[in-house]
Amino acid sequence: MNTKAVILDEKAMNRATTRISHEIIEKNKGITDIILVGIKTRGIPFSKRIAEKIKAIEGKDVQIEQLDISLYRDDLSEVAENPLVKQNQFNIDISNKIIVLIDDVLYTGRTVRAALDAIVDNGRPKKIQLAVLVDRGHRELPIRPDFVGKNVPTSKDEIINVKFKETDGSDEVTIIE
Structure with a gap:
């Protein structure tokens, strides 16, 4: 596999994270009732970075949760004969909250669909929004x-x-052939 191009370097990733953080605040008119939910694996560090940016902007912490969607995948049988299934449980009640689901890359949409199922199994949020580093x-x-x-x-x-x-x-986003 060869690296075809560097799409985002460290500075560009930082700028994108800052912009997304501002957009989350603006779209929701602040951070009241917002919970950031990072999809395992790389959605988790991305959600933590967004939380840090929001804190720097708003001066307040925003709640972060982690989501392992392995139980909800529609391709479990393709992954392994006896896949490991984990129960997701958030540390807080997500009912009537605004969930910002966070992942690194959006491709087919199947990971997000599985994450939506997992979120709804854990409560009934007021709204679910999606933030991704790369579409x-x-x-x-x-x-x-x-x-x-x-x-x-x-x-x-x-x-x-x-x-x-x-x-x-390291921080970077590349295209590999």
């Missing part, structure tokens, strides 16, 4: 993000590789 297209389900760091048209043969310092030791 690469090729949707298989009618899912559209509310907040996007960068739209990157790709072919189905290409891979978007997102790295965060917290999980990978």
